[in-house]
Amino acid sequence: MARIFIDGEAGTTGLGIRQRIEALPVSYGLEILSIDPALRKDTAARRSMLEQADVAILCLPDDAARETVALAEGLDVRILDASTAHRIADGWVYGFPEMDAEQEAAIKSARFVANPGCYPTGAIALMRPLVRAGLLPADHPVSINAVSGYSGAGRVAIEEHEKNGGPAFFLYGLNLKHKHLPEIRHYSGLTRQPLFVPSVGHFPQGMIVSIPLHLKDLPGQPSAAELEAVLQDAYEGCAHVRVVPAETRLEADTLANTDDMELRVHHNGEQVVLTARLDNLGKGASGAAIQNLLLMLGL
Template identity: 45%
Template sequence: MTLPVVFIDGDQGTTGLQIHQRLQGRTDLKLVTLPAEQRKNPVSRAAAINACDIAILCLPDDAARAAVASIENPNVRVIDASSAHRTDPDWVYGFAQMGAQQKQAIANATRITNPGCYPTGAIGLLRPLLVAGLVPKDYPITINAVSGYSGKGRAGVDEFEGPDAAQATPFQIYGLGLAHKHVPEIQQYSGLSERPVFIPAYGSFRQGIVLTVALQLRLLPAGVSGTTLHQCLEQHYAGSEFVEVLTMEQSGALTGLDPRVLNGTDKLRLMVFENAGHVLLAAVFDNLGKGAAGAAVQNLDLLIAGH
């Protein structure tokens, strides 16, 4: 049996390094990266991507588009970890737990766009509830999320771990123009008919995300409660290897949410809190795990198993 050749383009960034670490030592594939002197050589990169079976792109958006444009070999399959193709209808969205048919769609695809880190939590919480009709598609959704500074990429790591780390802002809300690039992705794949408000932030910790969505029961269909919403999520993710839904009792016992609690894993943890007509949906996960590298490896495994 010929081992599939997997080429990581951009293996020195935060996501690329994590993917490389996860794949090192595996015996079911042949891992290829470019030496340092060839990483920015378009000829070398084009040759490598056309010679592989599966390319994983860990590049800025424009560079990812250029890499895809350089593909002439029709047998090359691509997993793009950038946001360049996230809402492109010709690309399959790489969130396998999103729906019953998504895992098979990924396995059969030639072009897969890896979900963004924040959208993984937002879509993971919202999509099952919207599909079930428990949350109206035009609900005025506001999403608050805090990520570790590695979400900024190498620039964030340098800012908080470099020589000027003492001057780094310990907590910063950003995206104040209310036009974060993840918003169209969240709206499209959650099923919202209206653009959600998304308020992201960075904290002074390396990895991890906590993301919350507040709902008012008076704006939901009659009879919907926190328990109803929880049951829907529990049923949707039943048996999932990578997504866990805490029981209402487990969530109720919590007094705080640590964004780092699942660091080093590829898990997504969902929770539902309810009190006095208000519901809080919450997600915790590693922005470099299920939010990036872990998701890419999950998609890679589906591609390998499907061929």
């Protein structure tokens, strides 16, 4: 029996994780520990939950996540953090199992695992193999455009969309300092900060991350087929990430309620648009957390 404490289980990601755990086979032997809602900010009560848990999953704002990690000092509990707080921190393993051949093993043995962000999951999946293969220079001026369902925009935005109709579409992060940028740059292998323009559409779940490139500006002027072959090789045999044929139209919510991600190389012979389609709450959040949890528990 493995005991799981979800610190912040009432939020969107926490609820998704709880539902996924409850849907797992009974034979997995997972028990969810729940704190009294009235005590969810009580330090002693949270410390008590951490003392009882084998794994604590943090679905909290960054500062609160750091507080929980400090509370767990000296305890025999492993931590999976879904916040932004520890994604590039020393001593933490990045929870993107498909990122490298050795990443699954690193997650299995880690005490501290940082769950990836939704936008970075798509961006890193597309760029890291190309940077490593030398087809995309680390200092290339990369632009990343992305659209997410409103479920990833927080409680206020969700209420705005579901109660009042909400805006059809909006760009945000236009100070060009989005909190996912350090993570994207670090794990993609980029040495130059990409230009990242995120947006939210009037649909609950789903996401597309897109990266346009001019082939003639890349070293050796590779073909679209060469880029696709590198991606195919990187994710061959992966259960949740696959490279699929390009399309002339993509809808962002097609993979809603799944834990999968599709990668594509769209092209006209001279230009390409790399796309990653996923569920911002699936492979981009709760689904990724369950994937990491099961690895951590050896299931």
